[in-house]
Amino acid sequence: MRYRIRISAVHICAWILCAVFGLAAPAASPEIVWLHSLSEAVKQASAEGKLIIVDLVADWCGWCRLMEKETWAQPAVAELSGKHVFLKLDIDKDADGTGLARRFKVSGLPMLLLLTAKGDEFERLQGFLPAQEFLEKLKAALADPDSPGNMRLAHLKDPRNIELHFKLAYELFGRGDYQESEEHFSQIVRQDPGNQSKRADASMFYLAVCKASRSDLEGCLALLDRLRKELPGSNVVPGSYLLAGQALLRAGKRAEARMQVEEFLRRYPTHPLVPKAKELLAQIGNE
Numbered sequence: 001m002r003y004r005i006r007i008s009a010v011h012i013c014a015w016i017l018c019a020v021f022g023l024a025a026p027a028a029s030p031e032i033v034w035l036h037s038l039s040e041a042v043k044q045a046s047a048e049g050k051l052i053i054v055d056l057v058a059d060w061c062g063w064c065r066l067m068e069k070e071t072w073a074q075p076a077v078a079e080l081s082g083k084h085v086f087l088k089l090d091i092d093k094d095a096d097g098t099g100l101a102r103r104f105k106v107s108g109l110p111m112l113l114l115l116t117a118k119g120d121e122f123e124r125l126q127g128f129l130p131a132q133e134f135l136e137k138l139k140a141a142l143a144d145p146d147s148p149g150n151m152r153l154a155h156l157k158d159p160r161n162i163e164l165h166f167k168l169a170y171e172l173f174g175r176g177d178y179q180e181s182e183e184h185f186s187q188i189v190r191q192d193p194g195n196q197s198k199r200a201d202a203s204m205f206y207l208a209v210c211k212a213s214r215s216d217l218e219g220c221l222a223l224l225d226r227l228r229k230e231l232p233g234s235n236v237v238p239g240s241y242l243l244a245g246q247a248l249l250r251a252g253k254r255a256e257a258r259m260q261v262e263e264f265l266r267r268y269p270t271h272p273l274v275p276k277a278k279e280l281l282a283q284i285g286n287e
Contacts, residue, residue, distance in 0.1 A: 030075055030079050030081065031078050031081070032078045032086050034055075034087065034088045035087045035088075036087070036088060036089065037087075038089070038096040038099075038119065039096075041115075042119050044085050045115075045116075049117065050083065051115070051116065051117075051142075052113075052119075053086050053112060053113075053138075054089060054100065054112065054113040055089070055110070056097055056100065056101060056106060056112070057088060057090055057097075057109065057110070058091050058092050059090070063109065063110050063128040064109055064110050067128060070130060071129060071130060074131035076131060076135060077131050077135065080138075104121060104124070105175065105176025105177070110126070110129070111125075112126070121148050121149070121180075122147060123142075125137050125141065148172060148175075151171065152168060155168055160191075162188055162197040163197065163199065166184075166203060169184035169203065169206070170206070172184065178209075178214070181206070181210060182211075185204075186203075188200055188203040200231075201227060201236050201237075204226065204227045204231075204236075205223075205224075205236045205239065205240060208223040208227070211223065212247040215251075217248070217250075220243070221244055221248075224243060227240055238264060238268045238273060239273060241260045241261065241263055241267075242260070242261065242264055242277055244257075244260040245264070245280055246280065249283065258281065258284050261280050261281050265277055265278075265281075
């Protein structure tokens, strides 16, 4: 009983000292507040106008565990929890994690996706990042005018700038985000039907690639046919025959695929893509 009284007296003295001299107990180290649901992260980010930092992980990823210990635990990094929404998802166990990995064509871990409040990609940081390097790369990504997020903002400010719009669409296409890039390419085609910008033809071609990527053979071929009819002088028209051949071959239509490739060779016998065409013909013949 005396022991308890003594401890209480010490506590009381401590409280008095803090009150008189302004002393305070050491502040607890900040910790990242992780969410584990994409919908919750989007809801919070939308309400607070914040960016979502998604840490995609998996049990088999040793580098992910190292980042947990050496990066996320650092106070300088944890302090960002007040500025951004942090979301941790397992690509094998969480449906949201699997979905994001598929949508953004994630091919390796660790992978940090920086998403807007709408769930669109702002930028991505791949590989193991020690705390200081993470902070530096995050700062650089947020300031980079060529980050998809900043290009979107620039496009919103100057929606008639087709060159800027195409740059954004092509960047997203290169990252494997066919869903959003298809939307942007479609807008460019509608905005510039006469191809005054010299970007509508390429946009139509990439639209066909996007459709082929999700096995929409009919949509792919329709776009390529439209490209040939509306813009016959475009320098992407030759490639349209090979793309059609590849899409048809993928769909098991070997005879039709062969016709497309042979038509290319007939029309463009000296084109730089001739070797690729012959390779495709050999592939058609071997299946």
